Amino acid sequence: MQPAELSAVDIVAAVRQGDLSAVQCAETFLSRIEAGNGSINAFLNVDREGAVACAAKIDARRRAGQPIGPLAGLPVAVKDVLCTANLPTTCASKMLEHFQPPYDADTVSRLRQADAIIVGKTNMDEFAMGGSNENSAFGPVRNPWDLSRAPGGSSGGSAACVAADMAPVAIGSDTGGSIRQPAGLCGITGLKPTYGRVSRRGLIAFASSLDQIGPMARSAADCALVLETIAGHDPGDSTSLVASVPRYTELLEQPLTGVRIGRVPDHFAEGLDPEVAKGVEEAFAVLKAAGATVLDIRMPHAKYGVPTYYLIAPCEASSNLARYDGAHYGRRCEETAARKGSRASNGAIAYDSPLVEMYCRSRGEGFGPEVKRRIMLGTYALSAGYYDAYYAKAMKVRRLIRQDYLDAFEHVDLIGGPVSATPAFKLGEKTGDPLAMYLVDLYTVAANLAGIGGISFPCGFTKSGLPIGFQLQAPALGEPLLLRASDRFQRLTDWHLRRPKKSVR
């Protein structure tokens, strides 16, 4: 078998046994990236030299009989929202086009420590804001299953590179569905862990009470392998959980007998594509055949998830993105002989000082339209006179949404359902209507609001050959069961082994 077709678990085993050299493995994936990235645009930056050098060191250590790490030789693609000290980190924004972080994100350090090979940084929606990857300042990613369609977002590059066999594993981040939705639309497996399970240090902040990093791979078993390395407490992130990290890969065997899975009838209401509905119902049938019980449950506040999210996330974003001031790092406008009282180009407002003018113009030039829209929405919802009506209200509804989950998990161990209402949509189809784009997060935002984990994996294909995703959600720290149920599904089906046609690869 070619290395590009091996699972992450198999690659790590083959490198350990000396059946595959880390250099040979890295070269295989780097060549695939070089051949395919022109059409997919999944990578913003490829580190051929660094990856091969790192792989050569691992091979030398193994030959010398020295110990090698748990991910030794495994090529990993990292979403460009995670800081890397040796590679620029752009967040797919003109604001950070030339930004060179002075340190590695905790996840990146853990990957390096485990001897994984970082092959490059993946494309995304600017500052992780979007559901189609069309908000990248460096061009959209294309879905490997149909190049005229979006891969989903915001971790679109990470999803597409795994789907196109350019990397066996990628790291994504998920604030409202940004791992699960692109995984679903690209036919791969993506895990958003419990809030705090993976340290956020060095993850460029979007909405800090919602952001979480997770693995994206072909299978649940591969996600389990990577999560073992990236999860764990980090004193550098005060919200990272102080909880031991299970050996996820060793907890996959137990059958699903007796596991109760909730099904929410409202998920199948108007708006859900019939082919997606059919795939999701068939997935429930597979899980039942594997011994699980499926029970209908209610999530009475589900319809308030998206509006709650589109207040809380922009409010937090407007605060987090205040750091881009043109002074410390990031884009700075050309300085003119600005004078106090000079007016903004729209004529509406006078600047207080040349410094304020520099802030406003640098930010106006550096941020793209969606990022500006969210900063504006958040600033408005937090401003005097509106705070209670919008932000405080949303925080209250957030509690009701979390309570829905707490109540549901009294009766079930997992909740299953669709990831997205439709399969991958056409590039450009939703770009003119921000609200239509926000609604693609319908089934995913609530897990972030409640802080719980969720996983998505392929459960079928449409007649036209597009992947259909299935989502499972579990109570906080329920990753062992999420991974076990997904792995069981993947032992009984082969949807996750399907690959896009060679012609588009």
Place this chain on the structure above:
Amino acid sequence: MTLSRQDVAKVGMLAKLALSDAELDTMTSELSKIVGFVSLLDELDTTSVEPLAHPLDTQNVFRDDVPAPSLSTAEALQSAPRHDGQYFLVPAVLGESGAA
């Protein structure tokens, strides 16, 4: 819920975002639509509900106040648009003198 162009211009100044004429027009209509959409939450009575700022139970994290290595000046300045080797440089904050 509609926002006026002047409301949006004011929010732009609060957010320190320079918006062109065209952006101000688009933003005025888009923000009005989005604010209308999120107002769906008004149909819920939340008078007795405590706000939830953070999804999981967390507590303050303290550490001993001991010196530890941090970024060097050179590392901290490495991506600064303008600096003099010791400080970040910005335009004058006060006065009429223009760019520093």
